[in-house]
Amino acid sequence: MVFTTTTFFKSMPCPAGDQCKLTNCIFGHEPALQAAETSATPAATLTPTTNPEKPLSGSNGATDGDRTQPQASSDRLTEPVAKRRRVTYETLADKPLSRAEKIKEDLEAERSRKSEPKSSPLSSSIEAAATPEATKVHAPTSLSRPVSPPPRAGAKPTPKEANTNDSPSTPLAELKKASPEKKESLNPRMLPNAPESHAKRAVFIQHLHKDMVRLNEELKSSTQQIQNVPPGRLQMYALSDQEVIKLALDEEEKAARQQPKVYPNVIKNRIAAYRKMKVEAFLSIVKDSFFNNAPKPQAKKEGRTIITGLTSAQEVQVAQLLVVSDQSKLAEYGYIPVPPAAAEAEEAAKAVEMSMNYEECSRCGTRFRVFPDRNEEGKLTTNGPCKHHPSKRIFPPKQKTDHYTGGTQPYYPCCMEQVGAPGCTSSEDHVFKPTSPARLAAVLPFITTPDNPSPAKDRNGRVPGAVGFDCEMAHTAFGFELIRLTAVSWPDHEPLLDVLVRPLGTIIDLNSRFSGVWPEHFAAAIPHAAWDPASARAGALPIVDSPADARALLCAYLTPSTPLVGHAIENDLNATRLCHPAIVDTILLFPHPRGLPFRNGLKALAKKHLERDVQAGGDRGHDSLEDAVATGDLLRLKVAWKWRDMKAKGWVFEDEVPKAPVGGLGGGGKTVGGLDGADDGDDEADGADSSVEFLEE
Structure with missing residues (x-):
C-alpha cells in the first residue's frame, strides 16, 4: 500500500530507526538523525536560521525555499538528501517579502514618485512671469480651429515653427503627424467576420511588421535625399515602435475587410511587396498614413473601352x-x-383607410401609423425612432469546411455585425414601401x-x-x-x-x-x-x-x-x-x-x-x-x-437588318422578329445561362 506524504505519522518514531534509508519517510526521526542527514548537502545547502526542535515538513520541503540563499559546499554525497528542514525565523522582520508583497511595494513607490511635483509652484510661477508669452492675451482655441470636423483625439499639436532643414516649398501642414490613439500589440484586431483564424492573421502581421521595421530603420539611418526630402529632415518621418505596429495592423485589417474572399492571396502579396520595397516607396506610405490625412481626390478611371464593331443603328x-x-x-x-384595374385600386384605397394607415416599417419591421396630413403634434409617423441597418445583408459564399465549422453567418456591411444585431443607424421616422400593384395604382394610376x-x-x-x-x-x-x-x-x-x-x-x-x-x-x-x-x-x-x-x-x-x-x-x-x-x-x-x-x-x-x-x-x-x-x-x-456568336454562325447585316444565310447555322434566314428574343448565350459573361433563355425555360 502506498501512503501519501502527509504528517499523520510524524509523531510516531520510524520503525527502522537509524537504519531508515527512505528518501521520503512518513514517520518521524530523532533530531540527532535529522541533523546528521541535513549536514551533508549535495553542492549547495540552505543556511537560514532554523529550529531543530521541529520535525521536517515532508516531501515538498520547498515551502519557503524561495526565501533562502544557497551556499557553496565542498562535500559531495553519492546519495540524494533524504529530507529538508522547515525554514523558520526568529522574528517577523527576518522573514523576506513574498513576491506579491514585493510587487505591492514597487507599485506604491511608483505612485509616490509620480505624485511628486517636478518643480515647486513658486519656481513655475516665476518662470511663467519671466516668459514674454505670459504677458500676451491669447484668444480661446475654439475661435482658431475649425468647428467641423473636430480635432481627432490624441493627435499631436501643429508645430509653431518649421525645422530649419525643412524645404521652403513644403507646406507646414505636411509636418502634422497623426499619432496612434491607443497602444496596440501585434495582435489582430477583432472583426465580426474574420476571413481567417486569429493565429494565421497574427502570423501575417508579424511578417508585415518585420519588413516595416527594416524599412523604418533604413529611413532613420539614410544619409541621402529621398523624394526631395533632405537627410536632416528624414528623421521627422521616421515612425516610433507603436506607429510601426499600427501601420502593420492597418494594412492587415484593410485586406481582411475589403477583400475577405481572397484575403490569403492579398495579404501574401502585400508581404512580398514590403520585402522587395525600397525606402522611397515606404516614405510615400508613411506620408499617406500619418501625414496629410485629408482624403485626396482620386482620378476617375475611364474603365474598359467597348468595341462592338457595329454602328449605332x-x-x-x-x-x-x-x-x-x-x-x-x-x-x-x-x-x-x-x-391594375380601377376597381382593384379603389378597393386597395378603402383597405388602407379601414386600417387607419397602419403600416410595417420596411427598414426595422416595427408596426407604426402614418398621418398623411400630420397629426395634432405635427408628426407624420408614430413609434419612432427607427433603428435599422442601411445596407442590405450579405451572404458569404459557402466553403468546403462549412459542414464542421458551421460556416460564416450573413452580416451587414454597414457595421460588419451579424444578422440579428441591433440597428446601427437611427432615423426619426419609420418608412414603408408598398409593392401591391393595386395599392400603387391607388396613389397614381x-x-x-x-x-x-x-x-x-x-x-x-x-x-x-x-x-x-x-x-x-x-x-x-x-x-x-x-x-x-x-x-x-x-x-x-x-x-x-x-x-x-x-x-x-x-x-x-x-x-x-x-x-x-x-x-x-x-x-x-x-x-x-x-x-x-x-x-x-x-x-x-x-x-x-x-x-x-x-x-x-x-x-x-x-x-x-x-x-x-x-x-x-x-x-x-x-x-x-x-x-x-x-x-x-x-x-x-x-x-x-x-x-x-x-x-x-x-x-x-x-x-x-x-x-x-x-x-x-x-x-x-x-x-x-x-x-x-x-x-x-x-x-x-x-x-x-x-x-460575335451570331457572326460566327454566318449572320450578316443587310440594310441595317441582321440576317442569317439560307440553310445556314442561323436558322434559315430568320430576321430579328424570327428570333423571338432568344439569346445564344456568352462564355464571358459570368458562367451562367443568358437571361432570356433562363426566363423562357
Whole structure:
C-alpha cells in the first residue's frame, strides 16, 4: 500500500530507526538523525536560521525555499538528501517579502514618485512671469480651429515653427503627424467576420511588421535625399515602435475587410511587396498614413473601352434580340406588365383607410401609423425612432469546411455585425414601401406606353433607337415615390431628360444616402417650364410638379417598341407607374449564379465587366445619370458578345437588318422578329445561362 506524504505519522518514531534509508519517510526521526542527514548537502545547502526542535515538513520541503540563499559546499554525497528542514525565523522582520508583497511595494513607490511635483509652484510661477508669452492675451482655441470636423483625439499639436532643414516649398501642414490613439500589440484586431483564424492573421502581421521595421530603420539611418526630402529632415518621418505596429495592423485589417474572399492571396502579396520595397516607396506610405490625412481626390478611371464593331443603328438592331418577349414571366422579378384595374385600386384605397394607415416599417419591421396630413403634434409617423441597418445583408459564399465549422453567418456591411444585431443607424421616422400593384395604382394610376408617331429627338436631331433609364426614389407619406428621373439615348448616351420630381405625398425621408438627392437640390431647382440649360446655374436641375409630368416627358421619347434599358428597372417603372412592352434589364442579362432572390448589383457588374467604379459617392448617394450610362455600357458589352456568336454562325447585316444565310447555322434566314428574343448565350459573361433563355425555360 502506498501512503501519501502527509504528517499523520510524524509523531510516531520510524520503525527502522537509524537504519531508515527512505528518501521520503512518513514517520518521524530523532533530531540527532535529522541533523546528521541535513549536514551533508549535495553542492549547495540552505543556511537560514532554523529550529531543530521541529520535525521536517515532508516531501515538498520547498515551502519557503524561495526565501533562502544557497551556499557553496565542498562535500559531495553519492546519495540524494533524504529530507529538508522547515525554514523558520526568529522574528517577523527576518522573514523576506513574498513576491506579491514585493510587487505591492514597487507599485506604491511608483505612485509616490509620480505624485511628486517636478518643480515647486513658486519656481513655475516665476518662470511663467519671466516668459514674454505670459504677458500676451491669447484668444480661446475654439475661435482658431475649425468647428467641423473636430480635432481627432490624441493627435499631436501643429508645430509653431518649421525645422530649419525643412524645404521652403513644403507646406507646414505636411509636418502634422497623426499619432496612434491607443497602444496596440501585434495582435489582430477583432472583426465580426474574420476571413481567417486569429493565429494565421497574427502570423501575417508579424511578417508585415518585420519588413516595416527594416524599412523604418533604413529611413532613420539614410544619409541621402529621398523624394526631395533632405537627410536632416528624414528623421521627422521616421515612425516610433507603436506607429510601426499600427501601420502593420492597418494594412492587415484593410485586406481582411475589403477583400475577405481572397484575403490569403492579398495579404501574401502585400508581404512580398514590403520585402522587395525600397525606402522611397515606404516614405510615400508613411506620408499617406500619418501625414496629410485629408482624403485626396482620386482620378476617375475611364474603365474598359467597348468595341462592338457595329454602328449605332446596328447595335440597336442586335439589342432588339435581348428584349424580353413574354413579360408574364417578369412578375417574379417585381414587374407589373399590365396596369391594375380601377376597381382593384379603389378597393386597395378603402383597405388602407379601414386600417387607419397602419403600416410595417420596411427598414426595422416595427408596426407604426402614418398621418398623411400630420397629426395634432405635427408628426407624420408614430413609434419612432427607427433603428435599422442601411445596407442590405450579405451572404458569404459557402466553403468546403462549412459542414464542421458551421460556416460564416450573413452580416451587414454597414457595421460588419451579424444578422440579428441591433440597428446601427437611427432615423426619426419609420418608412414603408408598398409593392401591391393595386395599392400603387391607388396613389397614381398606371399607364401603358402610348403610341407615339413622332417621338422627340435628342439635341443632335436624332430619334433615339433605345433609351437608357434610371430613377431615384424617396420615402413619403404615400410610400416609395419618384423624386428624380434620368433618361439618355442608347448607345450614344446623349442626355435626354434629367429632372427632379415633387412627390405626391409629404416627404418623410429623402433616402439621400442612396438617392443622392438632398434638400439643397430642391432649393436650387428651376421649374421645367423656365429651364434653359445655357443660363442655368452649375449643379441646378429642372423640376416638375408630379410624377405624372415626369412620366409624360419620358414617354415623349418612347414608342411601344423602343427598348427601355436599365438595371432592375421594375422599381423605376413602378415608381413612374409605367408599363412598357419592350424591356432590356441587365439584371436579366447578367443573372446571379445562385438565382433568385439573389441579384448582381450594378456596382459589382460595372467593376467586373467595365472595370469602372460607379456609386462611389459614399454617403453622398448615387448619381442616376452615371448609373444610366453604366447600364447602357453593360448592354453594349452584351451586344458585342451576342454579335460575335451570331457572326460566327454566318449572320450578316443587310440594310441595317441582321440576317442569317439560307440553310445556314442561323436558322434559315430568320430576321430579328424570327428570333423571338432568344439569346445564344456568352462564355464571358459570368458562367451562367443568358437571361432570356433562363426566363423562357
